[in-house]
Amino acid sequence: MTFAQQLKQEALQQGLQQGLEQGQHKEDLIIAKRMLARGYGREEIKEITKLSDQDLLDIEN
Amino acid sequence: MSKKKQIRANHDSAWKDILDSYFKEFMEFFYSEIAEKIDWAAGYETLDKELQTISTDAMAGKRFVDKLFKVKTLEGQEEVILIHIEIQGKKEDKFPLRLFQYYYRLFEKRGESILTLAILTDENSSWHPKSYQKQVLGFPVLNFNFQTNKLLDYKEAQKNLEDKNNPFATVVLAHLAFIDTKNDPENRFWMKFKLTRRLYDKGYSKDYVLNLFKVIDWVLVLPRELALEYKNKIHELEEEKRVSYITSIEQLGREEGLQQGLQQGRKEEDLVIAKRMLGMGADRDFIKKATQLSDQDLLSLED
Numbered sequence: 001m002t003f004a005q006q007l008k009q010e011a012l013q014q015g016l017q018q019g020l021e022q023g024q025h026k027e028d029l030i031i032a033k034r035m036l037a038r039g040y041g042r043e044e045i046k047e048i049t050k051l052s053d054q055d056l057l058d059i060e061n
Numbered sequence: 062m063s064k065k066k067q068i069r070a071n072h073d074s075a076w077k078d079i080l081d082s083y084f085k086e087f088m089e090f091f092y093s094e095i096a097e098k099i100d101w102a103a104g105y106e107t108l109d110k111e112l113q114t115i116s117t118d119a120m121a122g123k124r125f126v127d128k129l130f131k132v133k134t135l136e137g138q139e140e141v142i143l144i145h146i147e148i149q150g151k152k153e154d155k156f157p158l159r160l161f162q163y164y165y166r167l168f169e170k171r172g173e174s175i176l177t178l179a180i181l182t183d184e185n186s187s188w189h190p191k192s193y194q195k196q197v198l199g200f201p202v203l204n205f206n207f208q209t210n211k212l213l214d215y216k217e218a219q220k221n222l223e224d225k226n227n228p229f230a231t232v233v234l235a236h237l238a239f240i241d242t243k244n245d246p247e248n249r250f251w252m253k254f255k256l257t258r259r260l261y262d263k264g265y266s267k268d269y270v271l272n273l274f275k276v277i278d279w280v281l282v283l284p285r286e287l288a289l290e291y292k293n294k295i296h297e298l299e300e301e302k303r304v305s306y307i308t309s310i311e312q313l314g315r316e317e318g319l320q321q322g323l324q325q326g327r328k329e330e331d332l333v334i335a336k337r338m339l340g341m342g343a344d345r346d347f348i349k350k351a352t353q354l355s356d357q358d359l360l361s362l363e364d
Contacts, residue, residue: 011314019322
């Protein structure tokens, strides 16, 4: 591996971690929205998505 | 590979890479008299494949980088040069024998003599091997000569080196800093930054900076916290100089990682949530709709 590749690889790993967390949260929100539309209750949605009350408030509005 | 081994492997490959990129400069810096006899315009060839087939027992466990080059002299003759770099070596009585073994293996293979040029990185200022000699029954049967250059010997010329543009001036400066700061990480941090800064101050091209940065980075290894601080200093430096040699590479990597992570994270979360929903007895069709997972995905969860 060249040095440039190694530098890039290190940064890529950092980005990957960040992306993973962001992606998971994003998907939680999407699914929560679909559950809301389907008529699921707030507690159930929280149980399944592990989202916070604030998150749910944000998507309800 | 363990961390230590990885660092060593990197260190070795830093030497290899810089030799690959700057063989002419290597010769001009360490062996200028020989360099003057070479027709550089005629090009040169590396014979690394040939080297790989050669090993001797004495080489086992030794850390070195070697490269074999075929060059043309100004008189139009082809000659082969072996560059042998002892990495973090110590004074070793068998070293001349080792080079001789190397020489005769190559002689056997190629049927012609090669010139052996070695670089010593040890810290023993009185050890300068130049030959391997053997007598049998008082009769001199063998006198094998090679050239060595010791990085430590450049210490007196340290100030001069800072003005030189030859990449190996930087290599030697980094090595001297390594010796000077063996038990002093704080000082090593500053020396490392000073050497790096020098590359930007001199206005070298991106490739040149990256090639030399690699050597500096691998010769002057810092403990974790100082390494992070060093990276920050580089970012500041690039901002100040309005270049982004290192920063741009990192940005590219981070962006690529972020995209990969986003996709991967979403898919992982779909599976986690689908599992929870299945556990709660939710309707299968809705699970599919909510998570956009396939039947196949759901089946794999149920197993």
